[in-house]
Amino acid sequence: MKEFRRLTIAVPAVVLVVCLVAIYLTQGSMANLPFLRGTGRTGTRGSVDGLVDQRPWQTIEALAPLATSAEEKRLARDAERLADHEVDQAFAQALRQASVGTHNLTGEALALQQKVAMLQGMVKSDQAKVDSLTAAAKGVNPPGTDDLDIAKAQLQLDNDELADANEDLARASGDNRGQIQQELTAREATMKKFDEQADNGAPTAIQSAKRHGTLAGRVSAWFDQRTRIGLIEQAQAEADADVAALTAQHGETEKQLSAAGSANQAQGDGQGRVARLAQMHTLAQIHGILDDRIATQKQLSAVYGRWLDQVKLQHKIVVHLMLQSVAWIAFLGLCGALVAAGANKLLDRLTIDRRSLHTLRTVTNLGIQLLMLLLILLVIFGAPSQIPTILGLMTAGLTVVFQDFILAFFGWFVLMGKNGIRVGDWVEINGVGGEVVEVGLFRTSLLETGNWTDKGHPTGRRVTFINNFAVTGQYFNFTTSGQWMWDEISVNIPSGPDTYRTIEAIHTAVEKETANDTKQAEEEWKKAAKQNVLSSFTAKPSVDMRPSAAGVDVLVRYVTHASERFEMRNRIYQSVINLLHGPEAEGGATVSDGVKS
CATH class of the missing domain: 3.30.70 (Alpha-Beta Plaits)
Structure with missing residues (x-):
């Protein structure tokens, strides 16, 4: 028993010392924390895969809602700005690259181009006719409305035919500018909706960490941060991979520019040189866009790096707070063990019978353990939000379920009082008489001897009663001061x-x-x-x-x-x-x- 008591004191003491040392070693994470407030914005991930790579925006769009502190949200906002610019430049590059290969058409593509040119002339003529009839309708002698309606219907038919011809020409020539333009239009609509969303304020890193005031909340935040660190590292790796890919494209574009320049110098004037100059101009624009995209991706990677450092800093803060909670638990366990040891020392000095002393020691240790357990649970889970309701329901349930045991517990205090019973007394409980051999915390035992009209000889039976008879019933103690x-x-x-x-x-x-x-x-x-x-x-x-x-x-x-x-x-x-x-x-x-x- 003494070894167990020493162990209950030694283990919490060792844990407390280790936690205090660890708290001291991690205290630098609190000093380096910037106490700034910021705002972040989040959007809905609605982009779809298409001809233009929109992964930079899709990545930050998924990561931004995970930011919890003001510092993280500020970095997420910077990443959103850079990713938005990167995707815009990707669309500009895609449109210019699509126009590079559309100058020299042959075969079916050339025939479709001629058809498109013819339809464009017809649409222009139809539109002029509609405008003329519309103006005449406002004059003194307006023409019939049937002529205007027929002209509008013809314009609509020619427009539909022109749209179909453009689609056929795009397929035949490999021109993706129309589809790219559709994707750009959809993205602009999405970004307009995104920009209309209101920014929400967020607490700083220390405030965000301290919102989890319990050990359970801090452990949950620790796991969330581990997940966020992995996602940010993955996003940074994607940005670095995009830098490498764009650098390779940049080199290929430089080679194309050099080859186009050499070909332009080798050939003389003419219609072909004009086309080559236009192509060189487009390649130069693509070259500039690639420079901008590479710089943007590098900046985006740097932002992800700073965000990763911020989350790791908050990770250290949460670890620091977790160690504080564990230290509190160890401190409470140590206090409980010391208080129990002191109470047992005081009880050993009391001059009462052995069984009563054992019962009193049991009650004292049980009370101390329950109190320490309650305090430790408060450190781990915190106080419930609806304490009165929870306490009321718990009290009602415990009263119904443990009614007899509760009455027996309070009955023990009655029996231990001045007018109670002691071991060796002759008593009668529920019609059973005998000598008291044990008065426990919940039960009292008698050695049955019959009633007082008998000779007082024991029957050999041990009768046990739950102590609620002292509260709800009655008992007779025939042992007075002189018996x-x-x-x-x-x-x-x-x-x-x-x-x-x-x-x-x-x-x-x-x-x-x-x-x-x-x-x-x-x-x-x-x-x-x-x-x-x-x-x-x-x-x-x-x-x-x-x-x-x-x-x-x-x-x-x-x-x-x-x-x-x-x-x-x-x-x-x-x-x-x-x-x-x-x-x-x-x-x-x-x-x-x-x-x-």
Whole structure:
């Protein structure tokens, strides 16, 4: 037992020391924290895969909602700005690259181009006719409305045919500018909706970490940060990979520019040179866009790096706070062990019986352990948000389920009180009499001896009662300060002229034998009542007479010590027998005994 007590003190003490050292080693993370407030914005991920690579925006769009502190949201906003610019440049580059290969058309593509040019002329002519009829309709002599409607219908048909021809030309020539333009239009609509969303303020890193004031919340934040670190590292790796890919494209574009410049110098003037100059101009624009995209991706990678450093810093802060919580738990465990040890030392000095001391020690240790457990749970999970409701429901449920045990627990305090019972007392509980052999925290055990009219011999049965009888029922303790009890004897006296004189002589003899016990019993009873309310009560012997066929039955009751009952009865027998068989005694008298509480 002593080894266990030492262990309960040593283990929390070691954990506390280790946590204090770790807290000291990680305290630098708190000093480096910038106390700034910022805002971040989040959007809905609605982009779809297409001809233009929009992964930079899609990545930050997914990561931005994960930012928890003001510092993280500020970095997420910078990453959003850079990713937005990068995707815009990607669209500009895609449009220019799509126009590079559309100058020299042959075969079906050339025929479709001529058809498109013809349809464009027809659409232009139809539009001019519609405008002319519309203006004439506002004049003095307007033409019929049928001519205007027919002109509008013809314009609509020619526009539809031109759209179909453009699509056919794009497929035949490999020109993706139309699809790229559609993707750009969809992106602009998405970004407009994104920019309209209001920015929300966020707490700083220290405020964000301290919102989790419990150990459970800090552990959850620790795992969330681990997940966020992995996602940010992946996003940074993608940005670095894009830098490498764009650098390769940049080199290829430089080669194309160099080759186009050499070809332009080798050939003379003409229509082909104009086309080559236009191509070189487009390649130069693509070259500039690639330079911008490479710089943007590098900046985006740097922003992800700073964001990663910020999350790692917050990770250290959460670890620091977790160590504080563990240190509190170790401190509470150490305090509980020390308080329990001190309480046991104090209880060992008490001069009470061994079983009562064991029960009291059990209750004390249980109370200390429950209190420490409650405090530790508060450190781990915090206080419930609806404490009154929870406490009310818990109290009602525990009262219903453990009603008997609760009453038994409080009944133990009643039995331990001044008017309770002790080991060795003679008591009667629920009609069962016996000697008390154990008074536990919840149960009381008796060695059954029958009732007080019997000889007091044990039956050999051990009877156990739950202690709620002390609160909801009743019990009788026959062990007073002097252990007094009423005993009685019965004498049959034949009828005769001296019957009443004989009865009076018996009464006098009994009073003489029990005079000392009578006086002591009355004094102790009055003292137990704490005031003189028993002045009308007497402990003197009483005589009851009942006529019978053989004469008169005389019942004499008197007070005596329970331990001296049989000795006192023998002395009274001797006195009565001497009185009945004396010179003046009448014959035929019989004597019997009995006992009353």
